[in-house]
Amino acid sequence: MPEIDALIRYVKSEFARNVKSQITLPAREGNFAELPKHLHPELKQALLQDNIEKLYSHQSLAFHSVLARKDTLLVSRTASGKTLSFLLPVLQDYLQQDTGFTVLLLYPTKALARDQEGTLGKLLQHVVQEQKLGTYDGDTPTAERDKIRSSADFMITNPDMLHSGILPNHNRKWKSFFSRLRYIIVDEVHTYRGAFGSHVSNVFSRLLRICEIHASAPQFICSSATIGNPKKHIETLFKREFYTVSEDGSPAPEKNLLLLNPSLFTNNAGSQYRKGTSSLSIPLLRYATRNGFRSICFCRGRQEVERLYRSILDGQPSLEGKVKPYRGGLLPDERRRLERDFFQGKIQTIISTNALELGINIGDLDICVLSGHPGTVASFWQQAGRVGRGGKGSAIIYLAKDMPIDQYIVNHPDYITQTQVEEAWLNPYNPYILLQHLPCAAYEKPLQALEEKFSGEAYPFALEVLLENKTLKPYRSNYRYALHEYPSKGVNLRGMTDFNIQIYCNGKVIGELDPIGARGTLYKDAIYQHLGKKYMSLELDLEKKFCEVTPVQVDYFTEASWEGMVQLTEKDESEEHNGAKLDFGEIHIDKQPKLYKKIKEKSFENVGYGPITLAPFSYDTTGFSMLAPQIWLTEMGKLDKRYVDAALHGLAYILKRTAPSLCMGDMQDIDTDISLIDAASNRWHSALYLYDSHEGGVGYAEKIFEKFREALELCQTIILECECHSGCPSCVTPQPPGIQNLELEELLVTSNASVSCTLNLIEFILTGTFQKPEIIFEKILAQAANKEWDEKQEEEKKLRNRLGRAASILEKKRERLH
Secondary structure (H helix, E strand, C coil), X not given: CCCHHHHHHHHHHHCCCCEEEEEEECCECCCEEECCCCCCHHHHHHHHHCCCCEXXXXXXXXXXXXXXXCCEEEECCCCCCHHHHHHHHHHHHHHHCCCCCEEEEECCCHHHHHHHHHHHHHHHHHXXXXXXXXXXXXXXXXXXXXXXXXXXXXXXXXXXXXHHHHHHHHHHHCHHHHHCEEEEEECCHHHCCHHHHHHHHHHHHHHHHHHHHCCCCCEEEEEECCCCCHHHHHHHHHCCCCEEECCCCCCECCEEEEEECCCEEECCCCCEEECCCHHHHHHHHHHXXXXXXXXXXXCCCHHHHHHHHHHHHCCCHHHCCCEEEECCCCCHHHHHHHXXXXXXXXXXXXXXXXXXXXXXXXXXXCEEXXXXXXXXXXXXXXXXXXXXXXXXXXXXXXXXXXXXXXXXXXXXXXXHHCCCCCCXXXXXXXXXXXXXXXXXXHHHCCECCCCHHHCCCHHHHHHHHHHHCCCEEEECCEEEECCCCCCCCCCCCCCCCCXXXXXXXXXXXXXXXXXXXXXXXXXXXXXXXXXXXXXXXXXXXXXXXXXXXXXXXXXXXXXXXXXXXXXXXXXXXXXXXXXXXXXXXXXXXXXXXXXXXXXXXXXXXXXXXXXXXXXXXXXXXXXXXXXXXXXXXXXXXXXXXXXXXXXXXXXXXHHHHHHHHHCCCCCCCEEEEEEEEEEECCEEEEEEEEEECCCCCCCHHHHHHHCHHHHHHHHHHHHHHCCXXXXXXXXXXXXXXXXXXXXXXXXXXXXXXXXXXXXXXXXHHHHCCCCCCCCCECHHHHHHHHHHHHHHHHHHHHHHHHHHXXXXXXXXXXXXXX
């Protein structure tokens, strides 16, 4: 087995100019406890066969807490033996009972559930003679489902199946299981946050109502990675008190953390840009694979995974089969085969989205490469925890993207090593989410005027709404579901839709994607990448949930550009910061992909455009608008009215990319925009909007509203410490998205106005003092930009003509169809 020191020497030598920091994370000794004296002999024998002679201290605490009938939360690091912590006391209880009971085990993803089926099955075989374990999810065959319902005492599933398949059928198919239910085990509870967590909290409320019907009172056992508020989070999720075991007694080997920043380069026009993370990850992963290191590389998106995979194999036939991509949208058989091959060592290096972030057992790894910040400190350590699980040394290599938060981290390594892990939060009483789950609950059992499991101020008002729109109707002093539609249909715990678009090639399904993602990924002529192969979209039919693709050989990928309209429709509260007025409330959004760009694989040059003729989609969410301070507007207007919009667009750009780190969100969870607002006396001003990208709103924007000054201070630090002179993607790009004013864009591409004006606005809001921004124009940039601008104008003119023709054709098509 190669030594990790050899890899570290290679990185420090090959990428000497890119290594910004090297931090040694010291080894940690374990804290052990003796096996419980009254441990069942069969369990003790099973542990000794696996060479387990002692328990970690947290495993011992959990054992005694669970058997004392306390709802228990275990908080510990990755690879700390959580599975044994919750399963050992349950099996102890199971073996001591004359009649068996049932156990429900919930995991947030199918992949994790299937992985745990193998781990649990191995331990159960030692102590239970019959097959009493089964996994019940969307991939389970019908015949196996019947067997699990009738004979399994230990059932693994996920919240989605519990919501849509199990709870609605509790009275017909699950009476025996629920009547004997004694334990509910919920793993990775830190993932149940934001919109997903708010939905799942309501699913648990419905589950406990069902248990009451069948006269069971199950006990909860939960495990979580480290978060800032574990006890508060879990008690909000389940609406009950928990005993928390937060002492982690597991040992850990020494780990090496290296932070690298890709090099800057100057283009022909004189502008500076930072190379992509692939300039480092490609040679690094090639070296690691050739030299026998087992590696995992985390990327932010599906298509980034596919592009990196193709680039690593380009011209490297010896690496075929040793490197593979892993992401959402794969078919179940593909996903399981990759997991199995990687665990068995057939695959040396895997490139993944955060789909492998959770505790799936993929064997002992040497190297974890993070291509960009994963969004939260918690996720950073979850991904980093994939290595060093076998007690040997390992390396975590962080590659900074040309994004504000990434550049902040690479220049402030203590942000990762010393900053407290973020707090997880959720809101089970969110009106939009509550109104989706009450009809489901009423279908399962008629609702009462007062419901203990749905306690909260919103419940009686939600009942009134559902009665008024005839979703519910009175029934024997209660309220029952009154519609014909299946109530859980349309209630998606993880997003806005409850179905996926099937992707076909030559009559065979090769993948799937949610319909919102499909609008920006599978439009006609889009390039879709799957397991290293490229396909072109021939037809996307959102109504039929169908997309036809065909294999192609091209040297570019496609990227959609979106347009939207934003409007604050109802104001809940307001704040002022040195004259900057913030209004928080309900936001209405209209979004539509308008055109796509063709981008060269290696140079990232823009080599063409094309129209997207899909209909827009609208939704309501929550967020806030910000009007700039009047004094600042007046002073900047005297200098140049374009400076105002330059600052607003720049602030929108950097807020979207940094603020989510303050609320344990992702850049995809919030969005920003600049739109007109009726300020007063019919005078319209440009306002900055920041809002949740989830329908109904779940609280991300609200958290940023509460921490607005903190968010501005973070943005200010990033801009001041950036190496650029006239703006860049690492702080405020010279061309933020969404600008449609030719004069403004000319200013931004020929000067430092984007970064200078943004910084000026932030400083005024924080301090209330105005200083004239120093705007520097560069002749070389101006000449190059003007030429590029002329070409762009011509391209846009052609594109508008094509869009007009396409719209006309579509209108005629609709007339024919209808």
